[in-house]
Amino acid sequence: MSEYPYNNRTFQILDAAEKGGYAVAAFNCYNTDGILGSIKAAERMKSPAIIEIFPWSMHFHGPEFIKFASEACHAASVPMALHLDHCTLEPDVYKALELPFDSIMVDASSHDPEENIRFVRHIVELAKGRGITIEAEMGRIVGGEDGVPTVDMETLYTEPELAAEFIDGTGVHFLAPSIGNVHGPYPPGGPEKYWQLDRLEMIKKLSPSSILVLHGAYPIIDGLMKKTIELGIRKVNLNKNLHECYLEFLGKNVGKLEMTQLQEKSIAVWTEEAERCIKLLGSDGKAA
Ligand SMILES: [Zn+2]
Numbered sequence: 262m263s264e265y266p267y268n269n270r271t272f273q274i275l276d277a278a279e280k281g282g283y284a285v286a287a288f289n290c291y292n293t294d295g296i297l298g299s300i301k302a303a304e305r306m307k308s309p310a311i312i313e314i315f316p317w318s319m320h321f322h323g324p325e326f327i328k329f330a331s332e333a334c335h336a337a338s339v340p341m342a343l344h345l346d347h348c349t350l351e352p353d354v355y356k357a358l359e360l361p362f363d364s365i366m367v368d369a370s371s372h373d374p375e376e377n378i379r380f381v382r383h384i385v386e387l388a389k390g391r392g393i394t395i396e397a398e399m400g401r402i403v404g405g406e407d408g409v410p411t412v413d414m415e416t417l418y419t420e421p422e423l424a425a426e427f428i429d430g431t432g433v434h435f436l437a438p439s440i441g442n443v444h445g446p447y448p449p450g451g452p453e454k455y456w457q458l459d460r461l462e463m464i465k466k467l468s469p470s471s472i473l474v475l476h477g478a479y480p481i482i483d484g485l486m487k488k489t490i491e492l493g494i495r496k497v498n499l500n501k502n503l504h505e506c507y508l509e510f511l512g513k514n515v516g517k518l519e520m521t522q523l524q525e526k527s528i529a530v531w532t533e534e535a536e537r538c539i540k541l542l543g544s545d546g547k548a549a
Contacts, residue, residue, distance in 0.1 A: 266434055269394045270335075270342035271364035274309040275435060275472045277340075278495040283543035284475075287311035287344060288535060289500035291318070294507070294524065296330055298531030300337050306536050306545040309340040311364075313498060316345065316353045324360055331361035339548035344396070346498065354384055358391055366396040366437070374423070381431040396496075399427045400439030402476050404446075421463040428468050435472045435496065438464050442477035452482055458492060465493035474498065483541055490543060499538055506534045 266272040278285050288299040290312055303310035312334050318326060327343070334341040342363035348354050349368045357365050367384050369377045381397045388395050400419035419438035428436060441455035448455070465473060475494045478486065479501040486497070510530040514523055539545050 265389055265392060266394050269363060269392055269434075270340065271311060271344060272394045272434060274311065274340050274342055275495050277309065277547070278544065279472055281547060282490075283547060284490045284495050284497050285309050285311060285544050286535065286538045286542055287313045287346075287474075287496050287498045288503060289313045289315070289346060289498060290330070291315075291504075293329070294528050295503070295531060296333055298503075298507075298528040299535050300333060300341065301528070302532045302535035302539060303339050303341060303548070304337055305532070306539045307339060307548045308539045308544040308546070309548055310535075310539065310544070311342050311344050311496065313344045313346040316348050316350070316357070319345070319353065319356060319360065327360045327362070331363075334363075351380075358384075358387055358393060362393055364394040364396060364435070366398070366435075368398050370398040370401045370417075370439075374427075378427060378430045381427075381433055385432045385434075394434040396435035396437060396474055397427075397431065397433045398437040398439065398476070399424050402437065402439045402442055402444060404444035404477065418457070418460060419464060421460065421467045424464050424471075425467045428471055435474050436464075436468070437474040437476050440464075442475065444477045445479075447480075451480065452478075452485055456485065456489070458488055461489060461492045461494070472496070481538070481541070486541060497538075497542055499535075502538070503531055503534050507531045 274285055290296045296312055299310060299312055312330055331343045334343045345357050345362045345365040347368045348357055348365055354367055367381055369380045385395050401417035440457045440460045472495050473493050474496040475489055476498050478497050481502055507527055507530055510527050
């Protein structure tokens with residue numbers, strides 16, 4: 262099938278994951294090191310993968326960086342896509358639709374639910390003409406990530422019935438539910454205490470053809486992550502655990518290694534952690 266959305270890279274990658282019962286890593290990258298490290302990991306593991314950048318990069322790095330990221334993903338020897346994460350501002354969404362993103366997360370979750378549906382439906386229509394697919398959040402995943410405005414409001418859990426209506430009403434391709442997952446530090450007890458797996462299970466049950474995305478997966482708890490994949494999670498956004506390893510290495514080695522060595526070795530640290538994540542998500546060896 263070559264018609265939209267089947268001709269879209271992110272859709273192809275996640276549709277294959279849905280059929281194969283595994284999840285794909287979406288690596289949040291802030292620079293070329295992250296992008297190169299993620300591509301190396303995906304190629305070595307023969308795994309599909311997604312590179313995610315924030316709207317911050319559209320502004321700070323500019324459109325040439327987006328083009329580089331897109332070309333680097335598309336030149337990989339495994340299926341890779343470029344995704345824009347948490348696009349909260351309307352002008353940024355329109356700007357992103359003109360850039361070579363394969364998919365965009367429209368985050369209108371701070372609006373009221375009706376406005377969220379109206380806006381996401383409008384963007385899905387526009388994106389279709391450009392061959393881009395859309396992810397949206399339903400409910401509200403609280404907390405801040407570097408590069409994303411902090412939304413300090415109470416968690417709004419995704420109601421499974423409303424999620425089904427949201428998917429039908431918007432035509433959105435990928436849904437990020439709020440099941441107690443948060444961006445940034447968890448209160449004591451961590452994800453194990455807060456993630457409501459029964460809620461995730463019900464969301465998937467009521468929207469069986471949905472492709473579900475997990476945000477707020479730090480810290481990664483291997484057993485819990487595997488359970489969410491069993492329950493239908495197909496894309497996992499990964500940010501802090503990769504940056505932690507990478508920045509720790511840089512912190513210890515800046516000023517001690519030549520630039521070429523510093524870059525090669527810090528990217529190798531990123532790649533190693535990215536490979537671990539790919540394996541955990543079960544997408545290793547799945548590249549067609
Ligand atoms: Zn997120």
